[in-house]
Structure formats: structure tokens, C-alpha cells
Amino acid sequence: MTNTPAQPMKEFEFIEWIRGQSHLDPAVVPVGPGDDTAVVMCGNEKVMITVDQLLDGVHFKLLEAGAKATGGKAMARSLSDVAAMAALPLGAVVSVALPKGMAREDAEDLYSGMRKVGEKFRCPIVGGDVGVWPGPLAIGVTIFARPAGIRPVLRSGAKVGDAICVTGSFGGAWKTTRHLKCIPRIHEARILASRHELRSMIDVSDGLASDLGHICKSSCVGAEINAAAVPIHADAKNDPSDPTGLRGALSDGEDYELLFTLPPNQAAALVGDQPLTVRVSRIGTIVAGEGMTLIRPDGQRESLAPRGWEHKT
Amino acid sequence: MTNTPAQPMKEFEFIEWIRGQSHLDPAVVPVGPGDDTAVVMCGNEKVMITVDQLLDGVHFKLLEAGAKATGGKAMARSLSDVAAMAALPLGAVVSVALPKGMAREDAEDLYSGMRKVGEKFRCPIVGGDVGVWPGPLAIGVTIFARPAGIRPVLRSGAKVGDAICVTGSFGGAWKTTRHLKCIPRIHEARILASRHELRSMIDVSDGLASDLGHICKSSCVGAEINAAAVPIHADAKNDPSDPTGLRGALSDGEDYELLFTLPPNQAAALVGDQPLTVRVSRIGTIVAGEGMTLIRPDGQRESLAPRGWEHKT
Numbered sequence: 088m089t090n091t092p093a094q095p096m097k098e099f100e101f102i103e104w105i106r107g108q109s110h111l112d113p114a115v116v117p118v119g120p121g122d123d124t125a126v127v128m129c130g131n132e133k134v135m136i137t138v139d140q141l142l143d144g145v146h147f148k149l150l151e152a153g154a155k156a157t158g159g160k161a162m163a164r165s166l167s168d169v170a171a172m173a174a175l176p177l178g179a180v181v182s183v184a185l186p187k188g189m190a191r192e193d194a195e196d197l198y199s200g201m202r203k204v205g206e207k208f209r210c211p212i213v214g215g216d217v218g219v220w221p222g223p224l225a226i227g228v229t230i231f232a233r234p235a236g237i238r239p240v241l242r243s244g245a246k247v248g249d250a251i252c253v254t255g256s257f258g259g260a261w262k263t264t265r266h267l268k269c270i271p272r273i274h275e276a277r278i279l280a281s282r283h284e285l286r287s288m289i290d291v292s293d294g295l296a297s298d299l300g301h302i303c304k305s306s307c308v309g310a311e312i313n314a315a316a317v318p319i320h321a322d323a324k325n326d327p328s329d330p331t332g333l334r335g336a337l338s339d340g341e342d343y344e345l346l347f348t349l350p351p352n353q354a355a356a357l358v359g360d361q362p363l364t365v366r367v368s369r370i371g372t373i374v375a376g377e378g379m380t381l382i383r384p385d386g387q388r389e390s391l392a393p394r395g396w397e398h399k400t
Numbered sequence: 401m402t403n404t405p406a407q408p409m410k411e412f413e414f415i416e417w418i419r420g421q422s423h424l425d426p427a428v429v430p431v432g433p434g435d436d437t438a439v440v441m442c443g444n445e446k447v448m449i450t451v452d453q454l455l456d457g458v459h460f461k462l463l464e465a466g467a468k469a470t471g472g473k474a475m476a477r478s479l480s481d482v483a484a485m486a487a488l489p490l491g492a493v494v495s496v497a498l499p500k501g502m503a504r505e506d507a508e509d510l511y512s513g514m515r516k517v518g519e520k521f522r523c524p525i526v527g528g529d530v531g532v533w534p535g536p537l538a539i540g541v542t543i544f545a546r547p548a549g550i551r552p553v554l555r556s557g558a559k560v561g562d563a564i565c566v567t568g569s570f571g572g573a574w575k576t577t578r579h580l581k582c583i584p585r586i587h588e589a590r591i592l593a594s595r596h597e598l599r600s601m602i603d604v605s606d607g608l609a610s611d612l613g614h615i616c617k618s619s620c621v622g623a624e625i626n627a628a629a630v631p632i633h634a635d636a637k638n639d640p641s642d643p644t645g646l647r648g649a650l651s652d653g654e655d656y657e658l659l660f661t662l663p664p665n666q667a668a669a670l671v672g673d674q675p676l677t678v679r680v681s682r683i684g685t686i687v688a689g690e691g692m693t694l695i696r697p698d699g700q701r702e703s704l705a706p707r708g709w710e711h712k713t
Contacts, residue, residue: 098532101507108515109525116491116526125526127491129546130445136526138542140495142533178429178440182453182495182540194414202421212422213429213438213449216540219411220455227495227529227540229451233442 121305122242123171123289124232134177135232135239137168143186143223147267154193156267158200158226164292165228166208166271167343171290172239173280174232176210176273182227185219201228208273237280240347245287245306249373250354254365255344257295258323258335265322269343275363276345283357288347294340296379300393302348303379310379312337312371312391337381338394348373434618435555436484436602437545447490448545448552450481456499456536460580467506469580470537471513477605478541479521479584480656484603486553486593487545489523489586495540498532514541521586550593553660558600558619562686563667567678568657570608571636571648578635582656588676589658596670601660607653609692613706615661616692623692625650625684625704650694651707661686 111119117133118126124137141161143149149157162179169176181201185194194217202212210230254275260266272290279285287306289298295317303310314333323332323339344365349357354369361367374380379391424432430446431439437450454474456462462470475492482489494514498507507530515525523543567588573579585603592598600619602611608630616623627646636645636652657678662670667682674680687693692704 097504098530101504102530104508105511105528105530108511111524111526116524120525120527125491125493127526127544129442129447129490129544132443132445132447134442134445134447134490134544136491136493136542136544138493138495138527138529138540140497140529140531140540142497142531142535144535145531145533177442177447178438178449180438180449180451180542182451182542184453184455184538191410191414195417198418198421211424211429212418212433213424213440214433214451215418216451216453217411217415217418218453218455218458220458220536220538222455222457222535222538223533225497225533225535225538227451227453227542229449229493229495229540229542231440231442231447231449231544 118239118241123168124174126239133234135169135172135174136229137165138227138229139165139168141226143225149224152267154196155200158197159204160267160269161226161228162201162204163269163271163343165230166210166273167269167290167292169230169232170272170276170345171288173237173276173285173288174239175235176208176230176232178211178213179205179228179230181212181215183215183217184222184225185217186224187219187221208271237277240280240285240288242287242289242302243305245302245308245348245373247308247373247375248351249286249348250351250369251299251310251348251371251373252354252357252367252369253318253344253346254363254367255342256318256320257291257342257344258320258332258339260322260339260341263322266341271343272345275365278362279347282362283349283353286348288345291342291344291346292340294338295346296337296391297340297393298346299379309374309376310371311374312379312381314381315384316368316370318366318368431552431554436481437487439552446547448482448485448487449542450478451540451542452478452481454539456538462537465580467509468513469577471510472517473580473582474539474541475514475517476582476584476656478543479523479586480582480603480605482543482545483585483589483658484601486550486589486598486601488548489521489543489545491524491526492518492541492543494525494528496528496530497535497538498530499537500532500534521584550590553593553598553601555600555602555615555618558615558621558661558686560621560686560688561664562599562661563664563682564612564623564661564684564686565667565670565680565682566631566657566659567676567680568655569631569633570604570655570657571633571645571652573635573652573654576635579654584656585658588678591675592660595675596662596666599661601658604655604657604659605653607651608659609650609704610653610706611659612692622687622689623684624687625692625694627694628697629681629683631679631681
């Protein structure tokens with residue numbers, strides 16, 4: 088233990104350091120840290136696994152959100168990672184650190200909120216660990232899943248020329264209760280991946296630009312985004328400093344929509360068909376090189392930083 | 401949210417309530433909440449999964465333990481649950497909520513401590529979630545495992561007449577740093593389960609009496625323990641209020657030894673053979689009915705409450 092932080096913690100740098108420490112056998116762990124789920128061989132079966140934590144004061148405010156919605160969001164966030172691999176959930180284990188003095192009714196609501204969202208996606212809670220402590224509410228939801236006939240869609244498969252597509256619309260999720268009610272796109276991802284050659288996919292949690300940046304970095308490619316094609320949620324349009332809502336759509340995050348790439352002819356068919364209950368839009372193209380470019384309606388090009396909303400603590 | 405706790409939280413009651421809420425399909429989830437790991441069918445393979453959390457101020461004190469030992473204990477605790485099923489670990493995912501202001505070096509030590517213990521048992525960290533927050537350090541370690549040719553040993557299989565055995569010795573782990581350096585009995589459990597008909601097993605985390613109580617309750621049986629046969633750790637013997645250390649051995653917990661039952665003739669062979677590097681002792685017998693009895697060296701019998709150390713918050 089060092090009592091004086093000689094080197095203050097930078098979350099993303101620390102995560103990069105952790106990834107650099109991993110030396111995994113690809114025959115046992117085909118996909119390690121750095122994608123939406125890990126993929127591990129269990130006998131002849133692939134098992135996929137992911138954990139996400141929800142921390143009071145960082146990812147939600149318990150007093151504003153309420154216990155039931157908080158539980159629902161915790162489950163939905165982890166399910167969204169499973170969706171991003173086009174996998175089917177098998178079950179969840181949850182760890183919950185309850186603040187001392189939390190009412191029993193609230194703890195029950197929290198659990199019921201998790202269970203209800205899990206059940207919608209056939210993801211039962213099969214185990215967990217509950218403790219009471221002097222700290223704020225902390226929830227960890229681990230989900231394990233299986234490919235069930237569909238090859239896991241990684242972040243690293245984007246190819247130059249791929250169309251970049253998204254489900255739904257973006258921005259402002261934090262300004263309303265939308266982020267608490269996010270719908271993990273499990274069904275949508277299965278339909279998309281079973282009909283089309285999805286080359287890469289991620290769920291948009293950090294922000295559209297930031298999560299596209301993850302795909303580009305993992306795939307060693309760049310991207311061009313057509314500003315006019317980005318579907319902007321109504322929640323993003325009430326900000327005087329961002330009248331079109333584009334900035335919010337690109338950086339707010341917490342949308343939990345799918346962002347994926349596929350061959351352009353398949354994207355054209357998909358956008359024509361609209362096989363989902365949520366709209367699919369093509370927003371750009373994967374290009375050679377590094378970095379992302381935003382193309383304004385007047386043709387003006389500007390560099391797009393892979394910057395999303397970073398949790399303030 | 402209720403701001404005034406109408407019904408204050410009682411951890412164990414809440415966990416019982418959660419178990420009552422589970423309605424799982426036994427064809428998909430052969431073992432749900434209430435054992436050391438859940439067992440879930442993934443295609444044709446059984447996958448076992450468990451999560452344990454380590455909370456600063458409840459399960460350890462960061463300033464006393466140091467970051468590396470804390471990380472090691474977090475991994476070892478979850479591995480001990482895998483050992484209790486006689487399973488082989490496949491990998492771990494970890495969630496870590498780092499207190500704002502924690503030094504980068506400490507965060508690295510924490511991770512290295514987890515990784516090092518994981519590597520000893522071929523349990524790589526394959527993914528995780530790291531966040532910085534205003535709360536104390538909270539760690540969740542989820543491990544998934546596989547039976548690998550050995551039928552999972554549950555808590556619920558104890559039969560009347562079974563011998564009750566343990567590995568190692570008990571008591572006082574909290575008085576020293578022993579609880580931080582606990583050795584998950586993965587190898588020992590595999591050897592025991594491959595040579596003998598283990599009918600039930602648990603790892604001793606709450607305390608010998610408490611964890612034996614879990615076996616009795618799950619198996620609908622009672623137990624008799626011979627006080628003179630309980631192996632007492634030297635750490636338990638320095639308490640003037642408990643000069644023999646028996647009380648500590650029965651209730652201190654955090655020993656992370658195996659507690660298991662098997663047919664008495666097999667127990668006799670096992671205790672004669674001593675095939676492990678840690679000593680195996682027979683401490684009692686499973687009996688019909690409910691409740692546990694402690695038999696003193698003079699033949700005096702007293703009721704043994706299934707009471708272990710409960711985390712104070």
C-alpha cells in the first residue's frame with residue numbers, strides 16, 4: 088500500500104495496462120480481455136462471459152433512479168454486452184454490496200428489477216453474493232452466454248469498405264430516465280447476425296464516437312461518418328449549445344444500441360428491408376488508415392475524436 | 401426507494417428470500433443458488449459458476465492487508481468455492497471498484513495479487529470491469545469451472561452414517577494474516593473426489609459449525625461432532641477465554657479448508673492413507689434428524705449451533 092498516490096489512477100490507462108498483462112492460450116481462451124465478452128472453451132463448447140458493475144454516484148444515483156430501475160439497468164447493461172457478440176444468454180450471477188441501513192423493501196426491489204429484465208431475455212439469476220457494508224450501493228452482474236449457432240461477432244473484424252450501421256437513435260439518454268430503461272438488443276443482434284455477414288459489432292455504452300473508436304482500434308482501420316446520417320434521439324435536441332443534438336448523439340453514450348459493420352451491398356439490403364422493430368441506419372464507411380472523420384452536410388471534413396462520456400468521480 | 405428503513409436489512413434473511421424467488425428449469429440449471437457454485441448446461445457441457453465479493457472494512461482492511469494480499473485473497477476465496485464442488489477452474493472475470501485517489505501502484509498490486517493466485521490454479525483472468533469511485537475498495541471475482549470428469553459434489557448429498565471429514569486445521573485465521581494467504585483446495589478436492597465417493601462437500605468460510613449446518617440443512621440430516629477430533633490451528637490457542645481453541649475452531653471461519661462426508665469405511669481408508677499434503681481428519685458422523693451435537697471428551701453431549709463468524713458492518 089502506498090498512502091500518497093505517487094501516480095494518480097487513470098482508469099483507461101490502468102485498463103490498458105491490465106490488457107498488456109494478459110498472456111492467454113488462444114486454444115483455451117479464443118477471445119480475452121478487450122471485447123464485449125471473453126470467449127472460453129469448455130470442453131467442446133464455447134462459453135462467453137462478461138461482467139459489468141454499476142456504482143452509485145458513478146453510473147446512477149440511487150435516490151433518483153430508485154432501486155427497481157437500478158437493478159433493471161444493471162442487468163440490461165451486461166445483457167447488452169452479450170448482444171454485442173450476437174450471443175444468447177445462459178444465466179447471470181450477481182454480486183451486490185448493499186449500503187448499511189438500506190431498507191429490505193429496496194433490496195427486494197433491486198433484486199426484482201434485475202430478475203425481471205433477466206427473465207425477459209431468458210437469463211435467470213443462478214447465483215450471487217450479497218453483503219451489507221458501510222459503502223454506497225455497488226452491483227456487479229456477470230453473464231455467461233453461448234454462441235448457439237452464430238459465430239461470435241468481435242470488435243476486431245471490420246474491413247475497409249464495410250458499411251457502418253447502427254440500430255436506434257442516439258444522445259441525451261442521461262437527461263431522461265431512458266438510460267435506466269435501455270433494451271439490450273439481444274434479439275436484434277441474433278436476427279442481424281443470422282441474416283448478414285456482420286464483420287464487427289459493439290454496443291454503444293461510452294458513446295457512438297468512442298465505441299466506433301474501439302472497433303477502429305481493434306480492427307486497425309479508420310472510419311468516415313456522415314453527420315447527416317446519424318440518427319439523433321429527441322432527448323438530445325433540447326440543448327442550446329448543441330441545437331441539432333449531433334454532439335450529444337456522438338458522445339453522450341448510455342444508448343445501448345448496436346454499432347456494427349458489414350459489406351456495403353448487405354447494408355443496402357438491410358436498410359431497405361428494415362427487418363427489426365427498431366430502425367437500422369447506415370451512418371458511414373470503414374476506410375484504410377487510422378482515425379475517424381466526420382463529414383458535414385456541406386462536405387466539410389473534420390477529425391472525429393473517439394471521445395465519449397467519461398464517468399466523473 | 402424508501403428513505404426510512406421500515407424493515408432493516410438482515411443479510412441472511414434477504415438471501416433466503418432471494419432463494420425463494422428462484423424458479424429455475426432443472427434441465428437448464430441443474431444446480432441453482434444455495435450451493436458453492438451454480439451448475440448450468442451449455443450445450444452438452446456442464447459449466448459451473450460462482451461469484452464472491454470482497455469489501456473493504458468487511459472482509460479485509462486495505463490499509464492493514466495491503467493491495468497485493470487483498471487481491472490474492474479475493475481470487476482464492478472464489479477458487480475455494482470451485483474446490484468445494486471438486487471442479488476445475490476455467491477462468492475468472494473480475495469487477496473492481498477502486499477508491500478515488502488510490503495510487504496506480506496499489507491498483508497494479510491488487511491486480512497482480514489476483515492474477516498470481518489465479519495462475520497457480522490455471523485460472524486466468526479473461527475479462528473484467530474496472531471503475532474509480534468515491535466509495536471504498538470493492539472486488540468481485542466470478543469464476544467459471546467445469547466438472548472435467550468428476551461429478552460435482554453438492555452440499556445436499558450427505559447420508560445418515562456418513563463420516564464427516566476435514567482437511568487441515570481450524571480457528572484463529574483472522575488473528576494472523578492466514579486468511580489472506582488461504583490456499584484453495586482445488587487439487588486436494590480433485591484427488592479426494594476421484595478416489596472416494598464424496599457425498600457432500602463445502603469449503604469452510606463462515607466457520608466449521610456454520611458450514612456443517614449448511615450441509616445438514618441441504619441434506620436434511622443431523623450431525624455429531626467429536627470435540628477431541630476437531631483439528632485446532634495454533635492460531636486459535638492464544639485466547640484466554642477459549643484456552644483449547646475449540647470455540648474458535650468451530651466458529652471463527654476463514655479457514656478455507658474442505659468439509660466433506662463419505663461412507664465410513666472409505667473415511668477410515670482415507671485417514672489411514674493420508675494421500676494429501678494436508679492432513680485429513682475424521683471429526684464426526686452424519687445422523688438422522690435435525691440439528692448438530694458436540695460430544696465432549698467426557699461423553700457429555702451439547703447442542704452445537706450452526707453459528708459462524710458473521711461479518712460486522
